Amino acid sequence: MSTAQYFLKRVFVSIIVFFGVSIVIFCLARLIPGDPARIALGPFATKEMVEQLRETLHLNESIFIQYKIFIQQLFQGDLGLSTYTKRPVLTDVITYFPATFELVLMSGTLMILIGMPLGILSGKFKNTFVDHIARIISLLGVVTPSFLWAIILMLLFAFWMPILPVSERMNEMLDPPKLVTGLLLVDSLIEGNFVVFKDAFLHLILPGLAIAMPAIGNVARLTRTNLSDIYEKQYIEFAKSYSFSEYKIATKYALKPASIPTVTIIGLDFAFMLGNAFLVETVFVWPGIAKYGVEVILAKDLNGIIATALIITTFFLIINMLVDFFVLLLNPRITITD
Amino acid sequence: MNLFKSKYYYKFSQNPLSIFGLVIVIGVIFLAIFAPYITPFPEHVGPFTDFANKSKPPSSTYIFGTDKIGRDIFTRCIYGYRISLTLGIVVLAIAVPIGVTMGLCAGYIGRKTELVLMRITDVFLAIPALVLALSIIGLLDRPNLFYTMIAVSMAWWPWYTRLIYNITRSIKTEGYITAAEIMGASKFHIMFKEILPNCLPSLLTKITLDLGFVILVGSSLSFLGLGAQAPTPDLGTMVAKGASMLPDTWWFSLFPGFAILIVVLGFNLVGDGLKDMFDVDV
């Protein structure tokens, strides 16, 4: 099938999955034991107050009608009211999502920029000193929880080597740039404000690294394995027999086929990193949707929880689609039929 | 069975790291089981206060120091292993049977069953594990260890479905399956007595690796305050409580943190060793 057909198919599947996810999250919210209204209002609310909230939230209707209303409101951009912030949830999402988006983008970049070269070095110099060091770093990355990385990085850079900032998105002494996308890096560039750009960038490094470390370790290990698998293949032997340049073999000839399984893993690791964002945003006091998510969970804000889960999942679905297209570019087998 | 041990164990022991991992795992299990007898202050696990000795740095009496209300952190870490291991075992005890059964059915029975089951699995896989677990816990009334176990299981089973589904699909057409079908074996028999044994190497490897990762995710949930509550000595909760008091009382957070790291490392190394031994990819 052609690239266009594949594209459409993927989008279609993603939409179906999105609806499936919305059903799951919605059902979780409604079917879990306990009265959501009472939980939200707390043990001191009167029966009338609870009943009133139930009416507002349509909790007395059948589950199908509730879901229908939910989806209708969703497409109208109405995510309900947050009992935690007392604002429309949509406002909360628009306020906080860009921060997380920027952070996850930074983590993803670090994952690829550090993880892949680490894996390539490991694979090329297999079983040498370089390989062993790289493997230890990878292993530590994978087995250390993100919140521990966050704490360790914080200790290192806040107290023992204060060269990088450890909280918030930028220095509170500086004025933030005009709000265009919500992404500080982009907005400051639009304004030509390099001071804020540098400041925002520095603030992104530590939390980005804390989120990315497990993924870096994972990507490095898998790149190493994939690369050394490829090196065993016959077409590499053929290339050597015909004196293809060593440099070309290492960078293009072996790397391209090895990238295919690696890119797939990178996609999955984004899910992992999105989860880690909840931990790291809490430690670094990062005003993102993940920190918001933790707060609404502790506050039992139904609408907030549903919205957060949906947004994060949608984000992940989009990333997955992008990853699939990237694999498409690398692997001719998918689109070409004979 | 002895033969199995000698041939496979040789391959496993080729990598010194795997042995190291095995030592860690056995060590942790031992510590967890015999905690009351090995730890210096078992009574610090329950409601206990000793303000005279609060916030003491690591010393010969209190190996990891004491926390804000005077409890020995070392003891609490060892007891924390009990909770971690229990979490790991219970979560997998729930997730694995569900996931495996679904994978077998989807892979072998096929057609509509496959379509429905795998679509459901895909939906669950589309939600990042921690996010799903957080959502579930968040919607329950009071977070505690039990709810954590349920929530993490719900996030974990799809991975087993996918693994078993893939393996089932690839061996569905093998000769011995066809032979069993011709002999009139029931679907149940084929799935559980013919296909499942072939999944065991991958399954065991994944379970071992997952024991570590479940503990990781579980401690992350506790860190956020959504796991076991005080005074239960949960490692994640201990790290969280200490996080606001860095760096002066760094031992509040770092020791429980490293305790988590070590147990996850152990299971990870053993799992990698099994991967090499069985030559599988999970």
Place this chain on the structure above:
Amino acid sequence: MSKKLLKIEDLELSFKMYEGLSYVLKKINLELSKGEKVALVGESGSGKSVTTKLILGLLNQKNVRKKGQIIFNDKNILNLSQKEFKKIRGNDISIIFQDPIAALNPVFKIKDQFYEVNLNKKKFTKKDSFMRAAEALKKVSIRDPERVLESYPFQLSGGLAQRVIITMAMINMPQLLLADEPSTALDVTIQNQALDLMHDLTKETNTAVLLITHNMGVVRKFAEKVYVIYRGVIVEEGTKDQIFSKPGHPYTKALLSAIPKLNSDQLPRFDENTPDYASIEKYVHS
């Protein structure tokens, strides 16, 4: 007697393993003249494939021990540097492997792989390389060479892929072609095509061929001279006629009897428990 293109003298190869030294080749002696077609016959594990690797200088791991000489064009190439080998590989000496599709990188088009091979001759532009490759493919009666060049390896059939590989091997008109089981992976019906192609191309450029195989049928069709290798030692050598009509060594006899005959009713056996034939004087036809 024409000057020898390739002369392997007392070649020994061993690998240092945990258990000790493992001898793969023990005192191999082999000669090839310009344009001569020579077959190296033996079973799996006899050491025939590593011989080609040594000729190309592809065995350089730490645990490899080499002794003896491989003289190519009056120069000993056994311990040549990788830089020197780069000039020889794909240029003076080419190689064909058993599985043609596995020898090609699945994510690159055929034209890209031709480009790299062409670079061994001189610095072609991508366009010139494409045309050179198309010319070569056309000459071997591959219809529609442009389409083949724009394809990926998985789109080609086994036979077509092998013909492409053979063309790649011959495009720089090497003096020596190493063919490692070139027809084994192909259908019997396609095997002949590949062998015929090899024969035609190498005749035209007077390229010598060292054909590695375990299939005596292929030997009979293709080779002029035959060396029989067993467990790292040459146990018999002679012209094709000599080997086929009067095989001396018992191992050669067993190989010959393994060719399926329409009237035989028993499989040949070679008794593994017989004394080490490596220690017995080898049989040379004079």
